[in-house]
Amino acid sequence: MMTGFRRALHDTLLSLGLLSQLCLCTEIPVTASTEFPTSTYDYDYLSEETSSDVMDYNQFVQQCQKEDVRSFRKSFLPAIYSVICVLGVVGNGLVVITYIYFHRLRTMTDVYLLNLAIADLFFLITLPFWAVNVVQHWVFGQIMCKVVYGLYRVSFFSGMLLLMCISIDRYISIVLAASAHRHRTKAVYCSKIVSMCVWLVSILLATPELHFSQQTKSDNILQCKMRLTNDTLIYTASAQLALGFFVPLAVMLFCYCVIIKTLLLARNFEKHKAIKVIIAVVLVFLLFQLPYNSVMLIDTINDVNSTMTDCELSKRMNIALDITKSLAYVRCCLNPFLYAFIGVKFRTDLLKLMKEMGCMSSERLMRYANIKPTGPAKRGSIATDTESTTTYSP
Template sequence: MTSVRDLHKLLPAVLIWLMHFKFCRSHGEETTTVFYPDYDPASFSYEGIPQLCKKESNRNFRLWFIPPLYSIICFLGLVGNLLVILTSFYFKRLKTMTDVFLLNLSFADLLFSLSLPFWAANGMDEWVLGLVVCKAMHTIFKVSFYSSMFLLSLISVDRYFVIAKAVSAHRHRSQAMFLSKVSSAVIWVMAVIFSIPEMTYTTINNKTCTPYSGNSDKLRVSLQASQIVLAFVLPLLVMSVCYSSIVQTLCKARNFERNKAIKVILTVVSVFLVSQLPYNLVLIWITVVTATGGTKDCDYENRLLYATDVTQSVAFLRCCLNPFVYAFIGVKFRHDLLKLLKDFGCMSQERFFRYTCGKRRSSGATDTETSTTFSP
């Protein structure tokens, strides 16, 4: 039962409620008129109220597109780059600047290939591997990305001096190896420095591992713009200047290897443009859209996501294409690779001589230690 003390406490609240009820009954019509002025639910407009953009179609697209493609890239990248690394160490072929740069390029692409399963996991389902692995995945991508682009630029510069400036390059040949090792170390340090934003701002947002999520648009625009300039525009400019000068020098020469060398250079530039240009064009457009305040069109935003997924996957192909374009295309490296397979029991002695002896007799001077002179 309620005690007298409890009734004493409830009495003021009951009096206030009775006064409020009496006031509402005496002013009911006025209150109804003020707070419910001819309200029609059917006439309510949702215009101006932000609605959630559905991205289920993009998620479904990633489920069937990313895993098989990334698996192929990962396998080819691991096999190709491991063969380059094994051949370089097994035959001790680090005798030129390009050899050193190719070895570092293979390490960078191998590092990125090892991170591709995590990229596939991020595209398939929610991220469950924690923030540390999330940051590591994006950081490894940026380190390998920057180092690869810088190394490709240095390879073109070295080929320029060897071919277009052959006299001065031969004069400083004794210093070339030391310079190549120092420049490679500097490139790795620069790649790590430029990847610091990935280490800092990558986070898990909506159960997805995402870079720059939750940060200001100004920061996102500045970081994306710096990536475009440093990792695409600058390498493209260096490669264009160097390889165009090399082609001019080769056109003046009367060497029977000239046409083959020009085709190699065109292949190198074409692979770079096909793999990197589409992704960077999409990235430039996304940066412009972000800088101008973003978009409220859900269909347009989904189309940008589709374009990003496709062009980024094509850009990822670089890690498995570089060994074929820069290493396997050289006569000396192909011979070393076949000899490596023979020594490891993957190829018979008879087949090895069939693949090497006939080509060596027909190629003549191309099988010397300088057979990669006209290679990229």
């Protein structure tokens, strides 16, 4: 009886094994999942595609060709960079030479304006390198790639922070005029310490550029670029937007609004001219900085989230970045006119320097220097300070 039971069990297991092998032999073959990324498969769909050998090319991501963007950059950027560089070097160079020649670091604003001119000059020095990089390729080597990137970023942050310091100094000089006059000698020393701190903070903020900038080869062309992860990209963009735009703008708006309020309450016949200069300073900052920072914010969000899928839209974003960035660079040319050349004593020193350099005769110097004579009534003005370049008079 036991033998019969074992034989029946053996026959049953053998039948089950044969049945399973039969099912495996008749199962429908399925291709690798890399060919069809969907997790479930439809029998009719697979049979149609595999039988006809037709491949759906819409599943492949096509690379966006940007030859027209590169062509635009090669014609636009070198031209605009050349104009900005020449005008900016001339204007800021005159500021630096005038301050050094006449030893005119007598006020906080003098110290800030000298450092601002130096920062703008450093910034302008980098533009020819970027122009060559756009027209041809990066021919200056790995070390110069890091140096130019680092200098570009340090000068950018220091320039913005110094504009903020100038606004604070003007607030102290006009709104808190009495206390500012009492601490005049200490203020100059303090401004030098503040300027040094601005440069140190700018170097710290430029650390990612010094670390991640490198010479890379793409399509057999050497380029100086930043190799950033998403976290680093978010950090650099946030630092530029915060300390390079929003914080200086907020400080400028607060300081200049209080200054305008103080000037309106003062009995000063030149207060309307001073207010016009203040409004011009704020409007120029917004006009030249707001478009670039807005486009950069949108572009950074798209890069981090990878939401830019339209090729034409991506190309338009690249062109918008180039145009608005060039517009933002124009501030280096305008800073001497907005902050230094409006000072009466600075203009007088500049005219004297031009005379000593042989660029102007004595008669012309006297004629230009006496366009706006400064009498006793103007010396007590709240909007003009004859010993400082914080003057707002034109």
